[in-house]
Amino acid sequence: MHPEKPIEMKQFISFVRKEFHHIFRDRTTMAILLILPVLMLLLFGYAINTEVKNSKIAVYDPSNDTYTRAIIEKMQASEYFSVVKMLKNEQEMSEQFKSGEVKMVIAFSENFHENLLHTGDAQIALIADATDPNSAKSVVNYATAIIAGYQLESQQLQQIPFQIDTQIKLLYNPQMKGAYNFVPGVMGMILMLICAMMTSISIAREKEMGTMEVLLVSPVKPAMLIIAKTIPYFFISLINLTTILLISVFILGVPVAGSLFWLLALSLVYIFVNLSLGLVISSVVNNQQTALLISGMVLMLPVIMLSGMMFPIENMPVFFQWISQLIPAKWYIIGVKQIMIKGLGFSAIMPQLAVLSGMAVLLIAISIKKFKYRLE
Amino acid sequence: MEKVIVVENLTKAFGRFKAVDQISFEVEKGEIFGFLGANGAGKTTAMRMLCGLSIPTSGKAIVAGYDIRTQPEMIKKNIGYMSQKFALYEDLTVAENIRFYAGIYHVPEKEIAPRTQKLLERLGLEHEKDSLVKALPLGWKQKLAFSVAVFHHPGIVFLDEPTGGVDPVTRRQFWEMIYEATDSGITVFVTTHYMDEAEYCDRVSIMVDGKIAALDTPANLKKEFDANNMDEVFYRLARNASRKAD
Incomplete structure (x- = not known):
């Protein structure tokens, strides 16, 4: 054997x-x-690709003051958004979504700047098309980040003491790839x-x-x-x-x-x-x-x-x-x-x-x- | 004569159903032993026990000198097996198939080449050595499968309906190969559906309802049942079966 x-x-x-x-x-x-x-x-x-790039957005801006224009400019300047339309009234908003032309509408409250300075009650509404929830979520997140960034900047300029300092930092994957x-x-x-x-x-x-x-x-x-x-x-x-x-x-x-x-x-x-x-x-x-x-x-x-x-x-x-x-x-x-x-x-x-x-x-x-x- | 298979009261029960019911027989060295029975009579179960694949409920059996209950691994080394399904690898070449089975059956390395050469010559497959098996006609595949099953020179080869679906001429050639194998001392244990093939066997056992109903040489069986051929013998025994064929 x-x-x-x-x-x-x-x-x-x-x-x-x-x-x-x-x-x-x-x-x-x-x-x-x-x-x-x-x-x-x-x-x-x-x-x-679920990354957000050049998402089409529309803006409803009844105040049309320095603040709102600055924010809109920020949006436009970022690689994430392109503002394709300025809306004249709230009615147009729903039409925009129905036609599916834009992913999100940014609506400012009236007398934005004034309210912000005096009452601190200036509002921005971010209205997103959530038929695709994932991309809606990221679009809103980006917009929030941009607005927060702008708020921070303007706070430094004007030294308003009561505003909250929001900082967003995306860990591990800063580009959200x-x-x-x-x-x-x-x-x-x-x-x-x-x-x-x-x-x-x-x-x-x-x-x-x-x-x-x-x-x-x-x-x-x-x-x-x-x-x-x-x-x-x-x-x-x-x-x-x-x-x-x-x-x-x-x-x-x-x-x-x-x-x-x-x-x-x-x-x-x-x-x-x-x-x-x-x-x-x-x-x-x-x-x-x-x-x-x-x-x-x-x-x-x-x-x-x-x-x-x-x-x-x-x-x-x-x-x-x-x-x-x-x-x-x-x-x-x-x-x-x-x-x-x-x-x-x-x-x-x-x-x-x-x-x-x-x-x-x-x-x-x-x-x-x-x-x-x-x-x- | 030397006994290579000794079976005593072998029984396999599944619950209350006795697939194999107290069978006893002996097979001698170099014999061709035909194992007949209708579908469901218990042939396959009996054969699985003899190959060491299934443990008997009671009774005992010695195959190639080893106890099926305690030494199944030794039995596996000393038998060859060819199943009713064609069981070579179709996507491998003839040579690769031989090489594989030689490897798992421990054929010594230096023996493989000469034995392969001899096998190919015998089958006339020298030129098909590197062809895929699926390209061969069924008859050749069966002959090749048989040659592979005895490639490691086992003491006993178990053939489970080896000629199913093969034409009569090839069946004839197949049986010539079986005779050649017995000439070299291999014992052949074969199940078949073809009654003409039963006539080629040295001795035939016929299983009915899990029991062996008859066991003798084909000539004696015909005499005993007063029949002209094995077909009639088989029919006389099988018609009394209580189990229906599946």
Whole structure:
């Protein structure tokens, strides 16, 4: 009898080599796997843009004094707004919104300057078209910031003692770049897609084709089969991780502010979570289509909707907030933001690392148990 | 003669349903043992137990000298298996498939090349070595699958309806390969739906309702049931079955 170790190793190598053959032979899928992250990043980077630039606004200014004109000038001068219309009466306001021509109307109260000086009760209304709530919110935020800035300036000039000093400072992402938000999101999505979806499909295919039966009769140990299956997708996701980071640093201008080491460590744990998730899925499905559907519906949708990538989790109903806790991508995306954007260190991602490690251990245990169960 | 499979009162129950009900038989080295039965008679369950895939509820069986209950890993190393579904990888080449199975069955490295060469010559597939398996006609695929199943020179090869969907000429060639395998000392345990194939077996067992209803050489069975061919033998036994075919 030969020693056990090298034989097991040879078996393992044969298996991994076979898996790579599958992937390299399927050129289309491989191309998609490698190009998808690039496409998604560029799509989010250029096509889907929630940043505010040259938003069309209208102004209703019944006072028309030095103050109001100065504020309007400020608006016009900023790169965020372009004033396209001066409204003559309030009636015109609703027409403007109905035609959809402007994103926001700035309405000053009458005798603005006078009121400001004497009663302190000068009012500005910011009325935004909230059909697209995200962009309405940012338009209003920008306008508020500009007005506050102007207020500060004029306060310094006139030394009015009772006015409140409002200062706005946008931390970590001073230019409000969308890329700072979606790069971590795309990382979470792509790694999940490749690891979980592809692993589950590749095992489901063995079942569908009947080769799984032959493998089960062979001396291959289930644990080895499982590990060998995941290795190619592990490598592909490492390639993708590199591509994403290179694109985000050199093309989208999102730097890795914190430690690259901990970013990679966090990503590795996240990859393990998804690989084992793929294994769990494959243990309950018997064909590729179901595997695809489950990974698509059960994994992709919550990641897009509930991970905080698109919509802030704090705004969700409590029920969905609870569900979002169960989504690995949510923890990963937060962790990536901590390191990449905020430049924080290990201590800041400890909770995320802990939760993801816990999930990985749990899922691997389930998948091995499930797999053995199927053997019987 | 050396016994390579010894089965005693082997039973597999799922709840109260006995899929395999106290079967006993022996298979000798180099024999072609036909394992027949209607769908649902318990063939597949019995075969899964013999391959170490499923643990029996009661009874015992020794396959290739190992106990199916305690040494399934040893059994897996010493048997070959070909399933009713065609089970090579279609998106791999002929050579890659052989290489893969050689690897997982621990065929020594220096043996792989000469054995592959011999196999390809035998099948007349020398020029298809680097073709994808999906490009081959079904008959060739089946022959290749069989050759791969015995590539590691197992003591016993289990064939689960190996010739399903194959034309009669190819089936004939397939059986020639089975005979060649037995000449080199391999024992063949085969299930089939084709009664003409049952005639090629040295001995045939027929399962009805989880039990072995008959076991003998095809000639003796025909004599016993006063039948002209195995088809009639099978029909006489199977029509009394209480389990409906699925």
